[in-house]
Amino acid sequence: MINIRQTCPCASGKTYANCCRKLHQDKTIAQTAEQLMRSRYSAYSFKLIDYLVKTTHPDKRTANLHQEISDWADQVEFYRLEIISTRQGLATDKIGKVEFIAHFRLQNKEQQLYEISRFKRHRKDWVYLDGEIGK
Numbered sequence: 001m002i003n004i005r006q007t008c009p010c011a012s013g014k015t016y017a018n019c020c021r022k023l024h025q026d027k028t029i030a031q032t033a034e035q036l037m038r039s040r041y042s043a044y045s046f047k048l049i050d051y052l053v054k055t056t057h058p059d060k061r062t063a064n065l066h067q068e069i070s071d072w073a074d075q076v077e078f079y080r081l082e083i084i085s086t087r088q089g090l091a092t093d094k095i096g097k098v099e100f101i102a103h104f105r106l107q108n109k110e111q112q113l114y115e116i117s118r119f120k121r122h123r124k125d126w127v128y129l130d131g132e133i134g135k
């Protein structure tokens with residue numbers, strides 16, 4: 001069960017109810033690429049697979065995507081998100097990049113994923129295009 005009064009996993013400092021939940025429940029759309037990125041991180045930590053599929057660019061939605069995300073989300077426990085930098089991705093942009101480190105546990109080992117994700121507008125919504133994994 002998700003406690004909506006808990007601090008949002010995306011590290012915004014807000015409660016989940018006042019943060020990513022609004023996006024997860026389709027009550028609002030992400031204004032910026034970073035906001036979408038954060039909501040996807042929270043979706044991973046809550047295993048909201050449909051949301052992750054929905055916020056992937058249609059060109060990248062492969063037949064196995066749902067299963068792949070689900071398998072990955074089941075294995076890992078995300079516990080901290082660090083946004084390093086963002087480029088474009090603002091309300092008036094069409095593309096954006098977010099550089100981040102996601103901290104997670106996999107088989108009880110602490111690990112990090114360093115990624116520069118690319119986001120793009122699809123119609124008016126921000127969606128995830130792809131990511132460059134580094135370091």
Ligand SMILES: [Zn+2]
Nearest residue numbers: 008010019020
């Ligand atoms: Zn959030």
